[in-house]
Amino acid sequence: MNMFKALARRDQVFDFMTPEVSPVDVRHGPILYLEDVSVSFDGFQAINKLNLTIDDGELRCIIGPNGAGKTTMMDTITGKTRPDSGQVWFGSRHNLLRMSEPEIATLGIGRKFQKPTVFEALTVIENLELAMAADKRVLPSLTARLSSEQRDRIHEVVRLIGLKPAAHGLAGILSHGQKQWLEIGMLLMQRPRLLLVDEPVAGMTEQEMELTADLLTRLAGKGRQSVVVVEHDMGFVRSIARQVTVLHQGSVLAEGTMDQVSSDPRVVEVYLGEESGAEVA
Numbered sequence: 617m618n619m620f621k622a623l624a625r626r627d628q629v630f631d632f633m634t635p636e637v638s639p640v641d642v643r644h645g646p647i648l649y650l651e652d653v654s655v656s657f658d659g660f661q662a663i664n665k666l667n668l669t670i671d672d673g674e675l676r677c678i679i680g681p682n683g684a685g686k687t688t689m690m691d692t693i694t695g696k697t698r699p700d701s702g703q704v705w706f707g708s709r710h711n712l713l714r715m716s717e718p719e720i721a722t723l724g725i726g727r728k729f730q731k732p733t734v735f736e737a738l739t740v741i742e743n744l745e746l747a748m749a750a751d752k753r754v755l756p757s758l759t760a761r762l763s764s765e766q767r768d769r770i771h772e773v774v775r776l777i778g779l780k781p782a783a784h785g786l787a788g789i790l791s792h793g794q795k796q797w798l799e800i801g802m803l804l805m806q807r808p809r810l811l812l813v814d815e816p817v818a819g820m821t822e823q824e825m826e827l828t829a830d831l832l833t834r835l836a837g838k839g840r841q842s843v844v845v846v847e848h849d850m851g852f853v854r855s856i857a858r859q860v861t862v863l864h865q866g867s868v869l870a871e872g873t874m875d876q877v878s879s880d881p882r883v884v885e886v887y888l889g890e891e892s893g894a895e896v897a
């Protein structure tokens with residue numbers, strides 16, 4: 617490799633200047649950047665030269681048939697699974713392939729799994745306090761007393777997730793949908809820049825789905841969060857989606873608005889056709 621090429625490598629240039637913990641830098645590009653990412657399990661190619669770019673503040677839906685690689689993609693972003701090759705960047709400074717799972721979470725990538733895992737014996741507020749305490753940067757101050765700023769943040773999040781009336785009740789008596797919102801709220805306590813949300817509306821009532829759509833669209837935006845949603849429910853995807861990415865056999869099959877991808881014959885064939893796993897509303 618010649619000298620210029622070696623200096624221009626994105627994973628090496630200016631490394632000595634990168635502070636330990638720095639805000640994600642999105643001035644010159646996307647918040648999340650995957651290039652030619654491949655993941656195999658015992659020779660089976662789950663992700664195959666995947667390219668994906670998420671802009672700051674974007675709300676992106678990822679759809680695709682069972683086994684398309686959606687979960688593996690999320691696992692790769694959060695550091696749970698290491699790819700065989702490719703690049704994964706958070707903003708222009710953070711090479712995620714060099715970071716551990718906890719480091720990536722601390723950097724501002726929050727992941728919401730399908731099943732809610734809230735502390736049922738604690739109140740909604742206590743769950744949010746605990747989530748704040750999980751953030752090592754604020755733990756020392758929390759063990760003393762909550763600052764007014766921390767208290768304000770908790771109340772801001774309670775309102776945002778629509779749980780103000782239930783704030784002092786036990787999380788165990790919340791509905792399934794409310795537990796999902798509480799868990800999103802717990803992620804928000806750590807002020808993530810990117811939220812990865814896995815099948816948020818599975819098992820929800822129609823009304824809960826509408827409120828979830830409203831919540832996710834309010835969370836996304838420049839200066840707030842970028843949100844990546846994996847979902848099989850096409851009615852829900854249609855209600856929130858601006859940009860949709862269709863994965864198939866570990867690669868991007870199509871990308872565009874919901875209308876564009878749902879009229880793409882290749883997408884209809886592999887996913888939206890009658891035999892597919894998609895729940896078409």
Ligand SMILES: Nc1ncnc2c1ncn2[C@@H]1O[C@H](COP(=O)(O)OP(=O)(O)OP(=O)(O)O)[C@@H](O)[C@H]1O
Nearest residue numbers: 657658660662680681682683684685686687688689
């Ligand atoms: N740890 C693993 N070991 C072996 N194979 C795996 C492993 N994890 C995933 N796979 C395989 O990789 C492929 C992609 O799986 P993945 O779970 O990422 O797909 P998905 O798009 O999330 O599917 P679904 O919609 O069903 O959740 C599947 O064929 C799966 O069986």
